[in-house]
Amino acid sequence: MDFGIRGDRKPQGPRKLRGERAEYFRLVQQGYSNIEASRLVGVHERTGREWRNGRTDPQRYRAPAHIERVPVAVSSRYLSETERIQIADRLREKATVRAIAAELGRSPSTVSREIRRNRTVDPRGQWHYRPHAAQARADARRPRPKPGKIGQNTTLRDFIQDGLDRKWSPEQICESLRRSFPDQPEMHVVHETIYQALYVQGRGELRRELARALRSGRARRRPRRQAVCRQPRFAHPMVMISERPAEAEDRSVPGHWEGDLIIGKDSGSAIGTLVERATRYLMLVHLPDGRSAEHMRDALVRTVRTLPTHLTRSLTWDQGSEMAAHHAFSLATHVPVYFCDPASPWQRGSNENTNGLLRQYFPKGTDLSVHTHEHLAGVAAELNGRPRKTLGWETPAERLHKLLAA
Numbered sequence: 001m002d003f004g005i006r007g008d009r010k011p012q013g014p015r016k017l018r019g020e021r022a023e024y025f026r027l028v029q030q031g032y033s034n035i036e037a038s039r040l041v042g043v044h045e046r047t048g049r050e051w052r053n054g055r056t057d058p059q060r061y062r063a064p065a066h067i068e069r070v071p072v073a074v075s076s077r078y079l080s081e082t083e084r085i086q087i088a089d090r091l092r093e094k095a096t097v098r099a100i101a102a103e104l105g106r107s108p109s110t111v112s113r114e115i116r117r118n119r120t121v122d123p124r125g126q127w128h129y130r131p132h133a134a135q136a137r138a139d140a141r142r143p144r145p146k147p148g149k150i151g152q153n154t155t156l157r158d159f160i161q162d163g164l165d166r167k168w169s170p171e172q173i174c175e176s177l178r179r180s181f182p183d184q185p186e187m188h189v190v191h192e193t194i195y196q197a198l199y200v201q202g203r204g205e206l207r208r209e210l211a212r213a214l215r216s217g218r219a220r221r222r223p224r225r226q227a228v229c230r231q232p233r234f235a236h237p238m239v240m241i242s243e244r245p246a247e248a249e250d251r252s253v254p255g256h257w258e259g260d261l262i263i264g265k266d267s268g269s270a271i272g273t274l275v276e277r278a279t280r281y282l283m284l285v286h287l288p289d290g291r292s293a294e295h296m297r298d299a300l301v302r303t304v305r306t307l308p309t310h311l312t313r314s315l316t317w318d319q320g321s322e323m324a325a326h327h328a329f330s331l332a333t334h335v336p337v338y339f340c341d342p343a344s345p346w347q348r349g350s351n352e353n354t355n356g357l358l359r360q361y362f363p364k365g366t367d368l369s370v371h372t373h374e375h376l377a378g379v380a381a382e383l384n385g386r387p388r389k390t391l392g393w394e395t396p397a398e399r400l401h402k403l404l405a406a
Contacts, residue, residue, distance in 0.1 A: 017043065021051055028052065031120040031130025040123075079106075079114055079138070084131035087111060091129050149189060150197045150206065156187050160194055161206060169214070170194035195221070233319060236327035238339040241316060241347055248314055254278040254403050255313035258351035259300075261291060261322060262358055264368035270322075271368050271376065272299060273358065275351045276311070279399040280391065282354055282383050284376040288369060293324035297332075304333045308404070314338060316348055357383060 020041045027037035038048035074080070079087075083104055090100045097115070101108040118134035119127045150157050156177075163173035170191035181187035197206045198214070199221040248256035256277045261270045272285025285299045304312055316338045317323050326337040340347040361379045362368055384397040391399055 024048055024051055029133060029136050031128065031133030032122075036122075074142070078142075079110070081131065081135045084114070084118075084134050087114065088129050088131040088134075091115070148197060149186075149193060153186060156189070157206065159187075160189075160197075164206070164214075233321075234324050234326065238319070238326075239336065241338045241340050244314060244316065244338045248277060248316075251278045253313065254400075255311045256316070257312075257314065258316045258348040259285075260318060260348060260351050260355060261320065262355050262362060262368070264362075265365050269367055269369035271358075271362065271371070272296065272303075273351060273355055274303065274315075275354045276396075276400070277350055279396050279403065280350055280354070280388055281396040281400045282380050284380045286373040286376055288373075291322045293322060296322040297325040297329045300329055301332045304335060311403075316340065316351075318345070318348065354383070 020043055024037050024041045024043070027040060028034070032040070034048045034052060035045050038045040041048075083106075086104065087100055090103070097112050098108045101111045104111065114134070115129055118137045119129045120133055121127045150160060159177065159180075160173055163176065168176070173194060174189055174191050177187050177189065194206075244256075247253040254276060257274050258277060259272065259274050261272055263270050270287050270291040272287055272291075274283040274285065275281070283303055285296075285303050287295060287299055289295050300315075304315075312333065312335050314336050317326070318340050319342060323329075323337065323339075326339075330336055345352050358379070362371070381397075384400075385395050387393045387395055
């Protein structure tokens with residue numbers, strides 16, 4: 001506390017203790033009791049009580065009573081004053097943070113953060129949670145916009161301006177600040193703070209022309225494209241998995257396949273995998289010349305043409321660039337291609353599970369280009385001859401043979 005108690009106050013009269021009175025109300029708002037606040041500012045507790053409540057003797061000067069704070073309606077996402085009172089009551093009862101959070105229907109981290117940020121620490125270093133003082137602190141932090149850190153610190157602003165004049169990047173300036181002022185947190189900022197000071201109009205923290213000193217040369221931030229404005233991934237539009245026939249979803253009709261790649265060392269080689277959804281039958285696609293869109297298209301066309309027509313109803317793939325020629329593949333084989341949603345591997349669950357089994361034969365970090373077409377056919381035959389619990393312990397080859405015979 002920077003406030004100092006004056007030694008001689010008698011000649012000044014009852015109206016001269018303006019500094020003590022202001023400090024008293026500041027302490028009361030922080031949650032101190034009348035006795036504690038009066039003792040800290042050096043006045044009698046009756047004087048503090050009269051400052052807070054007004055004088056009761058009509059013959060004496062009546063100081064205006066302390067104006068109570070009017071609660072402001074806020075969103076339910078924030079803690080209310082009632083909830084803060086309950087937190088204070090339960091803390092006095094030695095309840096745990098998790099128990100308090102469960103009673104309030106809040107996250108334990110919300111209650112823990114509230115106690116840590118808004119508690120009152122006395123001069124002895126002991127802390128107390130006072131709900132009304134906590135509410136006042138929360139209300140004081142809520143108004144926006146807030147003054148920027150750079151605009152409030154002239155030394156910091158001059159250092160950043162000097163760095164920008166020397167063609168330093170904001171990240172270099174931030175690291176230099178930490179090295180030059182290791183023990184002064186008020187001189188530490190992140191590079192986004194500098195970008196905000198340059199690009200956000202109306203803040204006036206840094207000179208506008210300093211933005212041209214950035215390596216990009218832009219005086220304003222380039223907005224990122226939103227998902228709805230994203231450019232099409234392929235030349236021909238993708239047909240999403242939501243439009244796939246229902247018969248493929250419930251695996252009632254064979255002929256719907258899931259495809260993907262397993263990648264070799266340093267992404268330099270790959271093997272294509274095709275898994276039939278109803279029978280879990282596996283076919284491996286040999287890619288000796290790489291996994292470009294053209295090579296993938298030709299290899300898939302050769303593989304699919306070895307199957308009967310009634311077993312080529314659809315193909316489901318992720319949005320990998322190797323399927324950029326999906327339209328040409330569909331024209332050549334009359335097999336529609338459906339694409340999964342981004343970051344949704346469970347939409348090709350059978351294929352993902354089979355790829356995991358294949359890693360027993362093709363470990364990660366190995367060169368997959370050394371495997372011949374005959375070796376891939378042997379691995380596929382071995383997996384197709386393995387009993388599967390999901391098929392009632394039949395093998396994929398047996399299940400497919402029954403379908404072909406029928």
